Amino acid sequence: MVRRIINEACGERERAERRAAIRSGRIGASLTTGLHARAITASRRSPEPPCPCARSRSRIGDRRMRPERGKDGTMGSRVTAQQVADLAGVSRSAVSRCFGDGQVSEETRRRIMAASQTLGYRPNAIARSLTGQNTGLIALLLAEIDNPYIDLVLKKLLLAIAEADKRALVIPETRQHDLTGSTMHALDYQADAIVVLGGTVSDHVVEQLRGLDTPVFQFGRQGGGLGGVACDNEMGGRMGGRFLVQSGRRRIAYITKAAATDANRRRRAGFAAALEAAGLPVLEGVAQDNGFEGGYQAATRLFSAPEPPDALFCFNDIMALGALQAAATFRLRVPEDVAILGFDDIPMAGWPAFGLSTVRPNLDLQIGKLMAMLLEIYEGAPARRTVDLVQPDLVVRRTAA
């Protein structure tokens, strides 16, 4: 055992005296006394001879080279709970309880709120995170950064997270099979959960993420033992295939990039099943990429064949738009000569210029389910391990009817 002598108690005593004074009405809790309170605090912090902490304080105060108080009287976020406590004549604990979910008397709450108002106090979320139950941060791992569908997902998710009063730490992950150092750093912020957006990330990365002690969810991706939500891609493929078959098409092609992402495999499987049920083969349309050019070129190749297809089902809308352009180049009438069907229902698909028929994932429902899973962990529930599949809708516009 060792005894240590701590000399900050004088400040404590001053504070207690002041509290008594405020309560007895000898001093009012006004801005003026607030300044007074600050003077007391300061004297506590740097007794003569000036103690080391004074040096340290000023350095930190300096670090952003801004005054403690804004020119317009609003305070910067440097006001601390102690300052509020001093001005209100209560303890720091009371202030904490008042801003947290603790019990505070009406009178105390009133004083604290008034003081906070005056000083412009807002609790430091970082300090809160260090000691509290959670950080309020949700890390969004953006795997497919140039997928316009993911753009949509990201925006809706950002809105939903803000709505739930959480914060989004957005991390662009440029590697597919490993985590970048930048991502690792972002993960050091103790996010309450991680959401992997998009289907291109490898199972290995998912495995790495599972090694962390943070719940991980996936959006638009299945497998890897992670919970999450996804569009029922197989169902979507089946819906598309069935629709084309029923509208009398016989030479039906599926256009996609060769790479076997999970979403692609499933859409294709459902599609193939639908054609097979009708005794039809799947014509192959291989694209260089999953973008406009890819769709354009794959369709061009198909249209140049001796027996061109009478229907195209494209892995996504952008490719379908490329295919649409190819059809125009070949002077094919859409949908009379060739039906074109996309997937995703990006905003552009609905533009009158295109009138693209497509399979629309129920994005809002997916986001809703994901948010529910996310919020469950704040209730102390263990992270889900299953992927919730959400059924898409067929949107019939002009390009396939």
Place this chain on the structure above:
Amino acid sequence: MVRRIINEACGERERAERRAAIRSGRIGASLTTGLHARAITASRRSPEPPCPCARSRSRIGDRRMRPERGKDGTMGSRVTAQQVADLAGVSRSAVSRCFGDGQVSEETRRRIMAASQTLGYRPNAIARSLTGQNTGLIALLLAEIDNPYIDLVLKKLLLAIAEADKRALVIPETRQHDLTGSTMHALDYQADAIVVLGGTVSDHVVEQLRGLDTPVFQFGRQGGGLGGVACDNEMGGRMGGRFLVQSGRRRIAYITKAAATDANRRRRAGFAAALEAAGLPVLEGVAQDNGFEGGYQAATRLFSAPEPPDALFCFNDIMALGALQAAATFRLRVPEDVAILGFDDIPMAGWPAFGLSTVRPNLDLQIGKLMAMLLEIYEGAPARRTVDLVQPDLVVRRTAA
């Protein structure tokens, strides 16, 4: 003065003894001794009779209901610097220095790195933020959430921020004239800087942000006394106008939504100046919105007039695409009958389907300049107060030549 007796020193002594043992070679710094070290730590934390902190610890340990050690041997991020220090036989300070920019001897660094490796230690960024110079967080205030150009900006900025080893806290701001509570909360995370993306946010919001003690920058917006970067919109407007004039157009319209955003005002001013220099008037094309439909309808109205324009300069590419569609509806040849010019050069503009001529902001240069400003504040420089204008380029494709 008050004397306080602190009983944690026993743990300290044990630690010191152990350090000596490790150094003298009596114990090796292996995984096994690592577990041993943890046992010591544990005994320090809960001496018999079990002290209160044991309770508190277990609660916090429980809070995520995960074991201290993953099934595959990887550690969760719950390993602390103290554990590494114990295993390496050094002080917590040494570990901190090793992961920070402090001075550490080669041997010490080796031991610490080995121990960290074994335990899977990564410094807790939140704790670091609380005590360190900065948080490494950059708040991105996303004002125009459905502007596809801002999508592009956001992605590039996310990449640049990750590249600079900073983290992006992305905040969707749905209100134009005030900050939402959600945004206020996000700002409580002590971001090192705030970047306002997009031009639609009001000066009042900018004023509120300036009240915080965090440097604020703006992207694609001028005024309000905030530093930042923006496309030289006036110059862009002038380039567009001059180009149309020089290609022989005489009845030139400017299409935009009536609302007077800053970018709109400037583009229009430059454009009008170019036409005026040629003695030409600006034909007005008023749109409902700044999207595809808006462009389509405004163009439709212009084409229906007794003397339709022979050139359209649109506020942005999406509107220009709408106008292009309107031209097709009117069976107008582009560019022979009517030239169409956009602004932004979104990826779609370059698709062969459109071949949209447009004014291209130099996005990479803008991002580069913004990042430079952002990084300056980490050097202790005061936030810049001026907006750097970056000159755009004219991209001539098929719709105006």
Place this chain on the structure above:
DNA sequence: CTGAAAGCGCTTACAG
């Protein structure tokens, strides 16, 4: 180069 101590701004049992 190194360790002990103090501190960052909060929260949370604990004991009134």
Place this chain on the structure above:
DNA sequence: CTGAAAGCGCTTACAG
């Protein structure tokens, strides 16, 4: 309901 104390996981002068 309230305050004093301990603690969250780090960093950083300070004094060797």
